[in-house]
Amino acid sequence: MKLNHLTLLVEDVAGTRDFLQKYFDMKGMGKPTDHMSFLTDDQGMVMGLFKSEGAQYPEGFHIGFIQPTAEKVNEIHQRMLADGLQADAPRKLHGSWTFYYRCPGGFLVEVLH
Template identity: 35%
Template sequence: MRLNHLDLHVPDVARTVAVLTEHFGFRQEFARDGLVVLRDDASLELVISEPVPGFGTTDQLSIGAATYHIGFIVDVPEVVDEIYVRLGSADVQLARPPRAIRGGWLFYCTIPGGIQVEVGCRSIPA
């Protein structure tokens, strides 16, 4: 068995898709009313969609922002730093600059839709 896809519900699908395609290496594969399917070079399928009434019993947007994040990994700390600088002019909210956390070098940001994103590598710069 393998994970087939992730579906993230956001209030503005177009804004979220724009950041993911422009800055995180996804390409759009399919779109229909309120739903876009993205894929990356490793064949990860990420669905960005409007909230669906009846899925769960609470506000999906509020609980989602408080309970999950998605993570991207790169090979070297310098790429983490480059991505952080590049995102400075993007439609994202940057938290602290990259730093050493749990044996890696990483930072967090929030993209449209209230999705927290981690970008990091497993090594710490010398």
């Protein structure tokens, strides 16, 4: 079985789209607007981003991007810091080398190996 698509409600569609494209190589699909945007990954999974004022996610909700190496996790973290983002340092957690960051869409993103 393969995950086909996921829709997330976000306050900042453009900021979320740009974040996911810049740090996780997601590719845009179609013509984005400030109200909706579609992205795809290298496995063909589609992520829809829809504008929703006041969107809130439950405690612990997050999406994860598995990296091939701990070094790649560190590289993404360093790129975020260089861009002025405040992300906690990667650490060993639940058997993974990982860090979390609350993206412009308001949900947590986990970067892990």
